[in-house]
Amino acid sequence: MKTILVYTFRTYPYISELKTLFPDVFVFDKLKESFKEITEILIDWDYNYILWIADNNWESKMESVCVNIFNKNKKVSKDWKEVYNLYIKEI
Secondary structure, three states: OEEEEEEEEOOOOOHHHHHHHOOOEEEEOOHHHHHHHHHHHHHHOOEEEEEEOOOOOOOOOOOOEEEOOEOOOEOOOOOOOOEEEOOOOOO
């Protein structure tokens, strides 16, 4: 089993640095294609942890839920639940 999958968006300014720190980095580019790819990766689920890293000017935080919303008012997938609880291990 692999330890960690890191994912981010193509606009994240430090992708090359992430790739030097983590062996598996998934970069979201075209959303529809990227969601299909990451769904296939997650179906096989060969990771202990999944970490999303994004560029944010306001704050750093860990989310406790994942919501089925994109661009504030669109669904990521009509087939998915509204909210998925995330397990956050205390560090």
